[in-house]
Amino acid sequence: MQLQQGQLAKIIGLSLGNAFVAIGLPYELGQSGRATKREFGDFQCNGAMAGGKTLGKNPREIATQIAAMIAGQAGIEKIEVAGPGFLNIFLEPTLLNNRANEILDDDRAGAEIVPVPRKIIVDYAGPNVAKSMHVGHLRATIIGDSLKRIFRFRGDEVLGDAHFGDWGFQMGLLIASLAQEQPDLPYFDENHTDAYPEISPVTLADLERIYPQAAAKVKVDENYRDKARKATAELQAGRAGYRALWAHFVTVSREALKREFAALGVEFDLWLGESDVDHLIADMVEDLAKKGILVDDQGAKVVFVHDKMVPAKDGGERPNVPPLLVISSEGSAMYGTTDLATILDRKNRFQAELVLYCVDQRQSEHFETVFRASDKAGYLRRDQLEHIGFGTMNGKDGKPFKTREGGVLKLHDLITMVRTKAADKLQEAGVAKDLPAEERAQIGDMVGIAALKFADLQNFRGTSYVFDLDKFLSFEGKTGPYLLYACVRIKAILRKAAEQGVIAGEIMIAEEAERELLLTLDGFELALSGAYEKRSPHILADHAYNLAGAFSAFYANCPILAASDGAVRASRLALASATLKQLEIALDLLGIQAPERM
RNA sequence: GGCUCCGUAGCUCAGCUGGAUAGAGCAUCCGCCUUCUAAGCGGACGGUCACAGGUUCGAAUCCUGUCGGAGUCGCCA
Structure with a gap:
């Protein structure tokens, strides 16, 4: 048979x-x-x-x-x-052997592809002008990046978009704030007709200083808030000086952010900002009005999306889902307006069939509003839009993580810390001491980044978790470095095998550890489809960990190159090689790369 | 008050379309480097799955309620 x-x-x-x-x-x-x-x-x-x-x-x-x-x-x-x-x-052993050799010969290491590929946009990271990234951005970035990789690997046509926060009230806030601080800049002179300076009047450090101050002040100072709102409206209306100044804010911020993403090994296919859909808004508003779903309410224009009324805090009634605020009473486009226009853009320009929003769980209500509005307007259907929410990183006190000094820990500093720790560990182990300094540094980076990413990705995205610096800096147990270590050990064997002229052959499952390893390898597709369906990389992360564990047990129990029988040697070498292939694919899908040695 | 999520080992987390003795890592303790990298392997210890009912042959998982925690509830994003 x-x-x-x-x-x-x-x-x-x-x-x-x-x-x-x-x-x-x-x-x-x-x-x-x-x-x-x-x-x-x-x-x-x-x-x-x-x-x-x-x-x-x-x-x-x-x-x-x-x-x-x-x-x-x-x-x-x-x-x-x-x-x-x-x-x-x-x-029967023949069935196991069959499957093992099949995985060995398969470029995808046993993973399948979706029957019908879809065009998908993954909206993640959501960096903002004037804000360098802190630990809170870690999740949005690496979960989104991993999901993008997983969807693409399964055969969908995927574009990752950073969805740059470069529009709206905060821009007006920055302008108004700078106008107060440096009123003599030409950007604020309405009679200025010459070209504006090419050099930015502010650095990212300036912006990072100005923004939090302004954001705090606007909450208590109404007059100040009105100025910022006015500046927002003028910027959106196209006031030349404001546009020129804004362009500097955007460029300064984007360049710095791109460097940080590069350090994490994260790239975007699209770096579109909220400003990129601004030109669509006027027509969209008209379209919403024409469809009769845009309603005047309390001086603003909104789209109602609720399906029932529920009791409100004050004893009255309110919609179960808040309306989409399209145009504020000041005449400005809002956060949700931009999001809706972005949906339209993604539908028309990219033919998106599904959009995944990898954004903090706390914004779920906002997305529910926008998605319903999109459905109501006939843009993308409700089932084509998904908010992939995730929990916050808290300190040991259960509140959002703060450093000892009470500030937020910058992502850049965290990355530096894990890299340094990895380099120290490397030094301690003395493994790479004969390697050039440059490669040593590279290994340190890879180990550090792997630790950082895996520590986060192994948690289910939906729940908040406690940010533990010691855990991020620990390289033992269920950690990124453990997975890299398994890869590196296999690579060392493959190198040595090549030197000794040992050739991989047909896999024959005999030992218990070999059987366990094969059964784990066979589970790859299940883990991958699980991560895909649930939109949660932790299922894949768990598989990678189990695979590394199954390999480690095999490694300890089944000598490969030292096996006395030639066929056993060839079989085990092949099994190790199949494991490496699958492990590297799985790690790549988590955004993690393995070095040659560590 | 409405809605959403959470409560599993000392700590951090998996498991949740119901299945056999609830799993990992850390921490603690005990073994294993003259053999392919010990960032490793093996073992021990550790749980009334918040609590109380219900459905079922069978519940951490589904339903109801209670307690505890977090988030959120239109003009910032």
Whole structure:
């Protein structure tokens, strides 16, 4: 009989599914997963219990029937009924060997692609003018970057957009603030007709100083707030001096931010800002009005998107979802206006079928409003827009993380810290002491960045977690460096094998550690599709960790180059090589790169 | 007050479309470097899955309630 190709769980599911159908039960009951214990076989299926309920029969009886049909099929060594009706499946070595060699020969290391690719935009990181990144931006950046990679690897056509915060009230705030601080600058002179200076009047450091002060002042000083609002409206209306000044803010900020992203190994396909859709807003507002969904309310123009009224704090009633504020009473476009115009742009210019917004969980209500408005206006449907929220990083006190001095920890400083720590560790271990200083520094960077990214990505994105500097600086246990270490050990073996002329051959699973490693390798597709479906890289991160762990156990128990039998040597070398391939793919999908040695 | 999320080992977190004895890492303790990198491997210790009911052959997982924590509730993004 011919052995099936592909994932083991799928092969078994097919046999079992057909057996369930044969006795009048749904195919899905044949789904099986890795057995929870070794003595329960390689895979286990719990479908007989559920089937027993629907048929009103004893589950054990059903399990026994299924087992009788499966027993003796190609690839199945043994199938047992246990407990109330569990099916324990033991696989034949030939099936395992088959799968191992298949993964070895596959460029995608056993991962599949989606049947119908979609055009997807991942909106992530969301850097802003005048703000350098702090630890809070770490999540938005690396989760979004990983999701982009995962979607692209699965076959979708994906564009990552930074969605630069370069428009709106904060811009007016910066202008108004600078006007007060340096009123003599030509940008503020309405009669100025010459070209404006090419050199920016401010540095990023200036902007970072000005912005928080202004933001604080605007909350208590109404007069000041009105000035900022006026400046915002004038900027958007196209006042030349303001536009020129704003262009400096944007350039200064963007260049600095790009350097920081580069340090994290993050790049964007699109670096579009909120300002890039400004020209679409007038027509969009007209369109909303024409469709009859733009309503005057309290001096502003809004789109209502609620479906019912709920009790309000003050005892009255309010919509269950707040309306989209399109034009403020000052006549300015708002945050949501820009977001809606961006949706329109993404639909028309990029034919986006799905947009993922990788943004802090706290903005969920805002996105709900915008998405509903988009649906109502007939732009992108509600189901084509997803807010991929994530939790905040808190300090040990449960509040948003602060440094000992009470300030926010800049991302740049955090990166420097982990890099330094990695370099020290390298020095300590003395591994790379014969390497050029430049390569040593590079290894330190890779290890540091891996630690940083993995520490975050191993958590489910949705929940907040405690930011623990010691944990970020620790390179032992379930950490990024542990995964790199597994890669590096395999690479060292491959180098040595090449020197000794040992050639990888056909994989033959014999030892327990080899079997475990193969079964883990086989789980790649499941982890990948899980991460894809749930839009959470932690599932893939967990797989990578399990794979590194399975390899480490194999490494400790099964000598590769020292194996006395030539065929065993060739088989183990091939298994190690297949592991490296899959591990490097998985790490790449997490945005992590492995060095040659460490 | 409305809505959303969370409460699992001393700590940080997985598991949540119901399945066998609830898993990792850290911390603590015990083994393992004359053999491919010990940033490693193996083992021990550690849990009334916040609490109380309910559904079920079976609940950390589903439902209801209570307690505790976080976030959010239109003119900043």
